Amino acid sequence: MNKSNLFIDGTAGDKGIMLGNEAIARGALEAGVGYASMYPGTPASEIIAALDKNKGNIKDLYTEFSLNEHVSLHGAVGASWSGVRALCAMKNVGLNVASEPAQFLSYTGVKAGLVIAVGSDPGATSSSNEQDDRWYSMHTYMPIIEPSNIQEAKDYTRDAFDISEEFSFGIVLIASSRLCHNAGVLYFGDLRDRNINGDFKKDPENYLNLFNMAVKNHAKYLKQNELLKNYLAESRFNKIINENSSKVGFISSGVIYAHLMEAMDVLNIYDHRILKLGFTFPISNELLNKFFDGLDEVVIVEEAEGFLEFQIKKIAYELGFRGVIHGKDIFKQTGELTLDDVISGVGKFLEKPLPVFFDFAVKRDKELQGILPSRSGTFCIGCSHRATFYSILKAVGFSNTEAKERDVVIAGDIGCYTLGLLPPYNAMDFLTCMNAGLGIGQAISIFDKKKKVIALVGDSTFYHSGIPVLLNAVQNGANVLYIILDNSWTAMTGHQKTPSTQRDVDGTPYSNPLNLKELIKSLGVTYIKSLDPNSVKRFALHVKSALKEQGVKVLIAKRECILQEIRRNKLLKKKDAAAMKTTSSFYEIQKLRCVKCNECFVELACPAIILKKDENEDMEYYYIDPVSCVKCGVCYEVCPNSAIRKVEFGSKLNLSKKISNKEVNGLSGINV
Amino acid sequence: MKRFNIAIIGLGGQGIITMGTVLKNAALNSDSQEVSGSERRGGAQREGYVETFVKYIFYENESEPNDSRRNMHSPMIEAGGANVLISLEPIETLRGARYLNENSIVIFNERPYIPISVRMGQASYPDISFIVSELRKITKNIFFYDLDKISTDNFNSLTQRNIIALGILFAKTSIPISPKTIENILLEGKSAEAFNLGLNF
Ligand code: SF4
Ligand code: SF4
Numbered sequence: 001m002n003k004s005n006l007f008i009d010g011t012a013g014d015k016g017i018m019l020g021n022e023a024i025a026r027g028a029l030e031a032g033v034g035y036a037s038m039y040p041g042t043p044a045s046e047i048i049a050a051l052d053k054n055k056g057n058i059k060d061l062y063t064e065f066s067l068n069e070h071v072s073l074h075g076a077v078g079a080s081w082s083g084v085r086a087l088c089a090m091k092n093v094g095l096n097v098a099s100e101p102a103q104f105l106s107y108t109g110v111k112a113g114l115v116i117a118v119g120s121d122p123g124a125t126s127s128s129n130e131q132d133d134r135w136y137s138m139h140t141y142m143p144i145i146e147p148s149n150i151q152e153a154k155d156y157t158r159d160a161f162d163i164s165e166e167f168s169f170g171i172v173l174i175a176s177s178r179l180c181h182n183a184g185v186l187y188f189g190d191l192r193d194r195n196i197n198g199d200f201k202k203d204p205e206n207y208l209n210l211f212n213m214a215v216k217n218h219a220k221y222l223k224q225n226e227l228l229k230n231y232l233a234e235s236r237f238n239k240i241i242n243e244n245s246s247k248v249g250f251i252s253s254g255v256i257y258a259h260l261m262e263a264m265d266v267l268n269i270y271d272h273r274i275l276k277l278g279f280t281f282p283i284s285n286e287l288l289n290k291f292f293d294g295l296d297e298v299v300i301v302e303e304a305e306g307f308l309e310f311q312i313k314k315i316a317y318e319l320g321f322r323g324v325i326h327g328k329d330i331f332k333q334t335g336e337l338t339l340d341d342v343i344s345g346v347g348k349f350l351e352k353p354l355p356v357f358f359d360f361a362v363k364r365d366k367e368l369q370g371i372l373p374s375r376s377g378t379f380c381i382g383c384s385h386r387a388t389f390y391s392i393l394k395a396v397g398f399s400n401t402e403a404k405e406r407d408v409v410i411a412g413d414i415g416c417y418t419l420g421l422l423p424p425y426n427a428m429d430f431l432t433c434m435n436a437g438l439g440i441g442q443a444i445s446i447f448d449k450k451k452k453v454i455a456l457v458g459d460s461t462f463y464h465s466g467i468p469v470l471l472n473a474v475q476n477g478a479n480v481l482y483i484i485l486d487n488s489w490t491a492m493t494g495h496q497k498t499p500s501t502q503r504d505v506d507g508t509p510y511s512n513p514l515n516l517k518e519l520i521k522s523l524g525v526t527y528i529k530s531l532d533p534n535s536v537k538r539f540a541l542h543v544k545s546a547l548k549e550q551g552v553k554v555l556i557a558k559r560e561c562i563l564q565e566i567r568r569n570k571l572l573k574k575k576d577a578a579a580m581k582t583t584s585s586f587y588e589i590q591k592l593r594c595v596k597c598n599e600c601f602v603e604l605a606c607p608a609i610i611l612k613k614d615e616n617e618d619m620e621y622y623y624i625d626p627v628s629c630v631k632c633g634v635c636y637e638v639c640p641n642s643a644i645r646k647v648e649f650g651s652k653l654n655l656s657k658k659i660s661n662k663e664v665n666g667l668s669g670i671n672v
Numbered sequence: 673m674k675r676f677n678i679a680i681i682g683l684g685g686q687g688i689i690t691m692g693t694v695l696k697n698a699a700l701n702s703d704s705q706e707v708s709g710s711e712r713r714g715g716a717q718r719e720g721y722v723e724t725f726v727k728y729i730f731y732e733n734e735s736e737p738n739d740s741r742r743n744m745h746s747p748m749i750e751a752g753g754a755n756v757l758i759s760l761e762p763i764e765t766l767r768g769a770r771y772l773n774e775n776s777i778v779i780f781n782e783r784p785y786i787p788i789s790v791r792m793g794q795a796s797y798p799d800i801s802f803i804v805s806e807l808r809k810i811t812k813n814i815f816f817y818d819l820d821k822i823s824t825d826n827f828n829s830l831t832q833r834n835i836i837a838l839g840i841l842f843a844k845t846s847i848p849i850s851p852k853t854i855e856n857i858l859l860e861g862k863s864a865e866a867f868n869l870g871l872n873f
Contacts, residue, residue: 183693262746263746265741276740340751357774368806373789423788607718628830
């Protein structure tokens with residue numbers, strides 16, 4: 001059999017290169033998963049995406065991009081109780097949203113195996129915090145399994161389903177971004193049959209969780225936890241390396257364990273006892289007793305505040321272990337714990353000299369970082385969010401070139417548009433979690449009557465949990481301008497569809513796109529307008545006039561994500577060569593007219609507008625890079641000096657017709 | 673066990689992740705081979721810093737793949753641990769200099785992408801000569817090209833820039849992978865052409 005796609009066709013004996021997220025998805029497939037859902041979130045998004053995009057070729061698999069993590073986990077519970085194995089993935093902060101169902105899961109227990117795959121994000125490179133979700137298990141009692149590499153990501157996920165069924169717990173699989181986005185060789189296993197013909201068997205003793213029944217269930221899962229601890233005393237998931245010798249032992253888990261093993265190799269240390277924990281909750285006393293035997297010192301190598309250290313110190317006390325336990329006295333609590341941090345930490349602790357090349361590189365790096373200009377990400381070229389922020393800033397009288405104080409509070413939220421908080425826009429006054437923008441903003445509008453409040457939200461974030469917030473603002477008389485940046489996709493996590501999505505990238509229309517305007521009207525909002533944000537002057541005028549009104553005003557900045565639009569156009573062009581032959585155009589900056597006012601280069605800051613040197617290299621001028629420009633036309637509208645022109649030509653005739661300057665002036669002379 | 677570590681850095685939108693994926697997929701040749709290497713996509717928005725690591729691991733005997741002390745590989749490259757650094761943006765090369773040692777080979781794109789801090793006049797962008805002299809304090813093996821120009825001159829677009837750089841990687845370093853493997857992954861078309869273009873540098 002020709003296996004063109006190992007992810008779905010692979011069987012025992014095959015091997016392939018897989019991403020960590022794909023390996024987790026594959027592990028679920030091998031376990032016979034029937035339900036897979038998530039609300040997209042970096043770094044976990046590809047777990048469900050890998051299953052979703054292949055589901056046409058996988059028999060009996062239900063996938064869902066849920067509206068939020070809360071409903072996503074509830075869906076997984078429903079599947080499990082119907083006898084269908086369920087995988088629910090989310091990012092670190094997603095567990096906050098899902099924490100309510102998570103809190104009940106141990107009380108009620110599961111039927112078919114249920115695994116919650118959490119992508120953690122130490123260093124918060126794509127999250128609004130770097131929380132260590134393992135702490136949740138201190139009260140949810142959900143067991144935690146932590147793979148260290150690609151093979152374990154697959155194998156542990158597969159095995160977690162069995163353990164979930166055996167002990168009636170939902171199992172949390174933690175994969176940090178370094179594992180989610182690692183790639184390595186994966187040896188496949190065979191696929192199990194999938195069962196999605198559910199059969200919900202009534203089980204009131206477990207499922208009706210209130211009053212004294214809840215108390216009884218509480219006792220039940222504490223007992224299950226003890227049984228699991230016994231199982232983990234000898235399981236294949238936890239292993240002790242070098243049982244004999246050594247006075248100092250190391251304990252680690254997950255990706256940090258991989259760092260530790262490589263750090264020891266870099267430092268040439270091979271003789272210490274090491275405990276690799278596959279399960280990091282619960283931890284078996286018996287296992288630790290065996291590990292501690294003969295040790296004087298224990299070093300726990302882990303990220304964040306020290307979840308393992310907390311548990312292990314308690315157990316050590318119970319066991320009467322007299323050695324010293326190190327952890328957060330050596331390794332930092334904040335930011336990502338890197339391979340370099342582990343090398344330095346272990347080296348210093350064992351008083352081993354760091355390799356010369358390593359030492360030199362670290363020092364050189366320190367010197368260099370100080371002299372490099374900082375760099376931050378920004379919106380894609382042609383992104384309509386850039387136009388939206390530009391318009392808002394124009395309307396509220398804030399300009400980057402004169403850094404004056406705004407008297408408007410701009411509430412940020414989570415999504416691509418979050419980048420508006422970065423320079424040059426600096427257009428957010430606070431940003432925390434999903435839908436905090438309007439949630440906090442509505443109260444500010446009640447208590448600070450001197451300032452106007454603008455709250456921003458994306459379509460996906462609005463559908464996630466924004467509807468009750470908006471209703472709350474309306475019902476309680478808040479005074480906020482709510483701008484919904486509706487680009488029809490959950491763009492940041494790889495373009496999953498939202499209720500707003502009208503058409504797929506290939507042009508196929510979706511059957512039931514939501515009418516956002518009608519939805520908002522039904523919540524009691526009377527001031528509501530849907531506008532194209534790329535018409536920046538018009539948009540800015542509407543922001544200005546909306547701010548003059550009382551109550552909750554909604555502006556929908558409606559324009560599809562440019563990346564999706566470009567993808568679709570490419571696909572359509574391939575299908576329909578005739579489309580290629582329509583008129584074409586490009587934008588250019590007329591060197592002689594440009595006075596370098598910086599409106600396009602700094603205020604709008606489209607990356608396609610670059611600084612170019614003259615042939616003789618003595619003069620620098622602004623230039624639209626024709627290879628990068630996607631012809632959104634926004635710069636053309638913002639230039640106050642009519643220096644940017646649109647050049648149109650019909651490729652049918654292969655004749656270029658330039659628009660006269662007069663025409664250009666007429667179009668772009670208005671100032672907001 | 674032998675390692676060959678490649679750090680690839682650049683900006684969101686330059687195809688850095690793809691380069692890593694292509695190289696990692698070339699690691700299935702023999703049973704004694706492993707690959708590891710993670711991506712940093714957090715800043716993968718346009719113009720944000722992106723890095724990806726490719727670590728080829730070659731086991732030297734049959735026991736190593738089953739030896740717990742040997743068969744676990746960090747997804748990261750340690751400071752000074754890169755055999756090769758490829759960078760698609762000049763100053764980012766210096767941000768990635770952390771991975772260099774005196775024997776490392778550096779291949780970088782000399783086409784600057786001006787960060788917002790420079791646009792706003794808060795910082796200045798150093799000259800290429802400064803970048804080269806700073807790199808020279810670490811290693812003498814430095815190659816740089818205007819890959820944007822090479823890509824647009826040959827393919828009328830920037831999309832092949834990363835693949836050309838992969839070709840150069842095979843031309844200028846002792847990467848222990850056969851270029852044929854890469855050609856098989858890229859199959860044919862523009863990407864294969866771009867790879868071959870780089871290969872002949
Ligand atoms: S038209 Fe102007 S703003 Fe739009 S992508 Fe091109 S250069 Fe950027
Ligand atoms: S907005 Fe117009 S005049 Fe100002 S820098 Fe841009 S092209 Fe030049």
